[in-house]
Amino acid sequence: xxxxxxxxxxxxxxxxxxxxxxxxxxxxxxxxxxxxxxxxxxxxxxxxxxxxxxxxxxxxxxxxxxxxxxxxxxxxxxxxxxxxxxxxxxxxxxxxxxxxxxxxxxxxxxxxxxxxxxxxxxxxxxxxxxxxxxxxxxxxxxxxxxxxxxxxxxxxxxxxxxxxxxxxxxxxxxxxxxxxxxxxxxxxxxxxxxxxxxxxxxxxxxxxxxxxxxxxxxxxxxxxxxxxxxxxxxxxxxxxxxxxxxxxxxxxxxxxxxxxxxxxxxxxxxxxxxxxxxxxxxxxxxxxxxxxxxxxxxxxxxxxxxxxxxxxxxxxxxxxxxxxxxxxxxxxxxxxxxxx
Ligand SMILES: [Zn+2]
Numbered sequence: 001x002x003x004x005x006x007x008x009x010x011x012x013x014x015x016x017x018x019x020x021x022x023x024x025x026x027x028x029x030x031x032x033x034x035x036x037x038x039x040x041x042x043x044x045x046x047x048x049x050x051x052x053x054x055x056x057x058x059x060x061x062x063x064x065x066x067x068x069x070x071x072x073x074x075x076x077x078x079x080x081x082x083x084x085x086x087x088x089x090x091x092x093x094x095x096x097x098x099x100x101x102x103x104x105x106x107x108x109x110x111x112x113x114x115x116x117x118x119x120x121x122x123x124x125x126x127x128x129x130x131x132x133x134x135x136x137x138x139x140x141x142x143x144x145x146x147x148x149x150x151x152x153x154x155x156x157x158x159x160x161x162x163x164x165x166x167x168x169x170x171x172x173x174x175x176x177x178x179x180x181x182x183x184x185x186x187x188x189x190x191x192x193x194x195x196x197x198x199x200x201x202x203x204x205x206x207x208x209x210x211x212x213x214x215x216x217x218x219x220x221x222x223x224x225x226x227x228x229x230x231x232x233x234x235x236x237x238x239x240x241x242x243x244x245x246x247x248x249x250x251x252x253x254x255x256x257x258x259x260x261x262x263x264x265x266x267x268x269x270x271x272x273x274x275x276x277x278x279x280x281x282x283x284x285x286x287x288x289x290x291x292x293x294x295x296x297x298x299x300x301x302x303x304x305x306x307x308x309x310x311x312x313x314x315x316x317x318x319x320x321x322x323x324x325x326x327x328x329x330x331x332x333x334x335x336x337x338x339x340x
Contacts, residue, residue: 009059009099017059018292020088023061029088037067037202037247037290038256042214051079052299054241063243071256072297074226074248079200089159093244103140103166107177111139113195115146118220118273122189126218128152131188134212136179137195140236141167147191179208186213187213190269193222196254197245201293206261215279219263225272226250229304232271239338252292 009017023029039049050066053074057063066077080088089327094101122128129151135144137157140163148154156174167174175181190213199205209219224232224240227250233239249257251268258265263276 012095012099013059016092017061020061020092020096023084023087029080029084029102032081034070034075034077034079034246035059036073036075036255037253038071038073038260039068041200049270050124054237056238057241057243058239059242061243063241065241065248067294067297067301069134069294070293071292073250073253073292073295076243076246077247078107078215082200085200088244094160094163097242097244101160106172107167108140108142108145108166112144112146115143116142117146118191118193118222119147119149120266121273122147122218122220122275126189126216128189132186132214133189133191134182135191135193137192137198138165138167138172138174141170141172141174143191143193144172145170147189155182158321179205182212184211185214189213189220190217191220193220194224196221197223197247197249200246200259202247204262206258206263210262210278219276220257220274221258221275221276222255222271223249223254225270226253227270227300228272229300234303237301248281250292250297256292 034231036050049069051062052064053067055062056064063076064078065074066135067074094267098107119128128147129268132149132153133152133154135147135154136158137174138158138290139146139160141156142154144154144167154173155177156164156167156172157177158174159176159178161176164174164176173321190209192209196202196205213219218334224245225299226240226248229237229240239284249272251272251274254272255265255268258274258276264279266275268278268324
């Protein structure tokens, strides 16, 4: 059944979705609690410090999305266990997400374009020529290719074997694994494009970023921003949510998480695309930015809920309002006065 706002799925996507649903309903995937990354609470019963926002994702996968009442950050809770996610990314993710298990030249080209845009942005803050660029979760390597161009050194890592093979066919230096395999102070620029939202324990990942990036280096993070739902997802929360996204960031929430781990923001949009510098100062000396606001998240989500009304309903409400205004005007108009 198609739910309002959900995507239309291809045959491959439908198959992936049904296989995944089966693994969830027959108990093959076990769920664990996923506390708010900022407040680290979340083991309390749902409703005491969290508000349930949605119970299904854009593919129709049962996924509970909650908002932390303390800081307004959205997240999936509960989530699956680590080994279940390994199985998920190995067997279902690419099929579900893109309707294909292999990368294509077209996809690579599209990603390279995005990488070139990122290069432009990064080069305003750091000299890219000759720099060591490392991308974690590089997939087929298009973004990495776009950033390094022909004058920087690039290394990429990922777990998806088919995508890595594609990257190798484009002469990119990649390996199967995570940031843990990288040496200390080895990256001038560390890139995480559409990766951080998939990570269950971002604080551990960010401490690894801190270890790997050089003192004057930068971390580039791109995540789907909550406050960009009106721009990129037709104003529909139901198109934005997907079960593979375990934490949902606004620019402010990402900044708070990064600042708590010793980084300071150099650039940021609500897209979210953000650049962070490794702070050499002590944590308590870093000037923390504006705190994320629960009110702001709530207000925004309410707005998105209104914009979910079909156009026909909005038109009906609009004409009803015009009629009501005309009636009221006639009612209050003194007798004998005609505005024709
Ligand atoms: Zn919180």
